[in-house]
Amino acid sequence: MERRKFIKTTAIASTIPLAFNHIPVMASSQFESESLQLLASAAAGCGKILVIIQMNGGNDGLNMVLPRDKWGELTNARANILMKETDVLPLNYNETTGLHPAMKEMQELYNNGKMLIVQGVSYPNPSYSHFRATDIWFTASDSDKTLSSGWLGRALDTAYPDFPTAYPNADMPDPLAIQIGSTLPFSLQGPKINMAYSVPKPEDLLNVINATTDPAPNSDYGNELTFLRLMKDQSNAYREAIQKAYNVPKAHTGNYPNKNGLADQLKIVARLINGGLQTPIYVVNHPKGFDSHEDQVLETDKKLGRHAENLGILSSAIGAFQEDLKQMGKAELVTGMTFSEFGRRIKSNDSAGTDHGSGAPVLFFGAALNTGRGTVEGTPNPVSGMIGTSPNLPQNATVNDQVPFQHDFRQIYATIMQDWLCMTEKQSDAVLGGSFEKLPIFNSNKSFYYSNTPFMSIFPNPNTGNQINIQFYNFINGIVEVSIYTLLGHKLFSKSFPIDGDILSFTSEIFLASGTYIVQVPYNGKKYNAKMIVM
Known part of the structure; x- marks a missing residue:
């Protein structure tokens, strides 16, 4: 592929020979893939939007979604980091479970049917390496296999063939995916090129939208750099579409929290959705790390600390984003999902932290979820707003005990593909290299679970x-x-x-x-x- 065609369509890719507005621009490595190429083949024209929030570092699910019915076991396992049970936020129609007190906005979403918890998400023989575990989630591979492209990227490659040579076009004038807040995620790596329009920081995308650049040195080098930046922005085929969508007037502006890097990203996503951008997939990144080996909580108040700060950022950003979608009348078209590459151990360590673990909850948020008590009947333990049960914790956990495995993360992917991105079961099986049982996550499934109700x-x-x-x-x-x-x-x-x-x-x-x-x-x-x- 010619380099000028690559620069025309993408903001960044893999290694860095050039950088504009802090946005690296480079040719992607050439990857080959023999399978998993069908994810979004039906997503084109489906009209649904998926927003993925990545929480890097390994999130402590037991300190985010707390099993109130296992409080004795929790106390025995992590007394040095466990808050008072009375501090836990209760959930409507779910006496077994509560949320961290920093998550008041998400408690409200849950109680209003706009949030769903999937418990115990992992996979067989999990990896406890940040890099390997992230690759597994990104590629949807077995733990003993290595794939060279991501589950979203392979699918987008199938849905939009010949990208980027024939794109943008009349059928798909907008970016296939937009990623904000990190380097290129491997999940969006296609067989030959990363499929996302990607920027490391929200302000970098705003620079593209507003046709502004960061100051350059007042020198010959600075003048050349300014010229190159201008040429890059003007030649970017998606700049006009992004700028047009972003600048569509909104009747209301969501009340996003200040000094919240995740909210900054979601605010941009909301404006692009409001503007009618056809992009079906957005990936945003929590600005703080979740690798909490030490000082996870404050010794003087265990409901506060680093983890509480991270969860507060998550909750307030999602709450504002969901209210924004509701005000613009597009809440039914957007579903969000959080994930981290792994969870933490049941037992805390001596440094007031937790070490790498396996299973953890995945949170969905949106107005199209199966969150009612009745809609999850047919699952082994129907509870309003939750799939699965509180983790079955040992009475006296050891340092090697893990949160039990209840759901394979590829069940979540299969459900997203079939029930949100309009794919067939056959296509989903081809993407994942096997068949995975769906979960009743979306209310679009209601006719499946209730044929004559x-x-x-x-x-x-x-x-x-x-x-x-x-x-x-x-x-x-x-x-x-x-x-x-x-x-x-x-x-x-x-x-x-x-x-x-x-x-x-x-x-x-x-x-x-x-x-x-x-x-x-x-x-x-x-x-x-x-x-x-x-x-």
């Missing part, structure tokens, strides 16, 4: 108190009116409630004697009824 159900049923919970089998954003009737048709109760999700909980203002009642909800011109038994 009613509009709503009551839980628990029979009911033993005045607390009434209604599970809707569709997500609702608006006002619903709930009425309670006797079997003879006498109305006992009627009230309107706001709802943004698929679960409505309220306390009846009247005493309901033992017996059978009818709960009625009008919706979209129809009246839906569910039988409720009071004991």
Whole structure:
């Protein structure tokens, strides 16, 4: 491929012979791949967007998603870093689990049906090396195999053949993927070239958007550098599309936190989505490292410290991003996912930290998730907003004990491919080199899990108190009116409630004697009824 064609389409690649606005520009290594080339073949025109947040260094899942039903085991294993149980943020309809107190925005998302936890994510024979474990996640390989291209890059290569020679074009005028906040991720490496438009820092992309450059030295070298930067920006085929999308007016501006590097990245992503950029994949990077061998918490207050700071950055950025998507009316089109290359050990070390481990939770956020209690029925342990169970921890963990393996990360990839990026099962199997069972992550699966279901159900049923919970089998954003009737048709109760999700909980203002009642909800011109038994 001619070098000028490469520079025309990408911001950076692999080794550094040139750099513009801190953006290295270079020819990519030539990789060959015999398989795994189909990921986004159906994603073109699918209209869905995937945002991946990488948390580098190995995140301590047991200090992020805390198993409240295993508190005795946690206390025995990590008393020197464990916060008070009363500090843990509770989750609606999930008595077994809580979140770190720095994650208030994500608690709100969870309680409103906009966040889902997948517990115990790992793979057989996990690696505890940062580099090797990251490669495994990026390539979707077995732990004993090495692949030379990434799972997203190989797929994008199949979906958009001949890139970059024939791109941009009328069918795909925008970048295939945009990565902000790091060097080129191996996940986006295609068979011959990295498929992403990539910038190491958010301000580098803003330089491209605003046609500005960092100051150059006032010298002959500086003048030449300024000229080269200008030529590079003007020849970049995607600059105009990115600039146009970024500058589309927004009715509202999300309330993003200041001095938050992740929020800076997601704010740019939100503006590009608002502007109609067709890019289906965004990869952003948490600005802080999660490798917490020591001083993970403050000795004086264990809910504070380095890990708490990192989780606060994550939570506030995601909360602002999700609110921004809601305001622009595109929340249903975007799903986000967090991951780290591995978790940490169950038992803490003597330096108030944790060492490299295996399994950890993966968090999904968005408005299109199967987060209701009913939507995960069919899994072994249906819980609202969570797939899997609290980790099964030993009573007295040793330094070698690991968080148990519940779900292979390739199950998550298979689910994303089939249920979010519009791929067939056959295509997904080809990408992953084998078949992996899907997980009920997206509400687009609802017809699969509920082929002939009613509009709503009551839980628990029979009911033993005045607390009434209604599970809707569709997500609702608006006002619903709930009425309670006797079997003879006498109305006992009627009230309107706001709802943004698929679960409505309220306390009846009247005493309901033992017996059978009818709960009625009008919706979209129809009246839906569910039988409720009071004991």
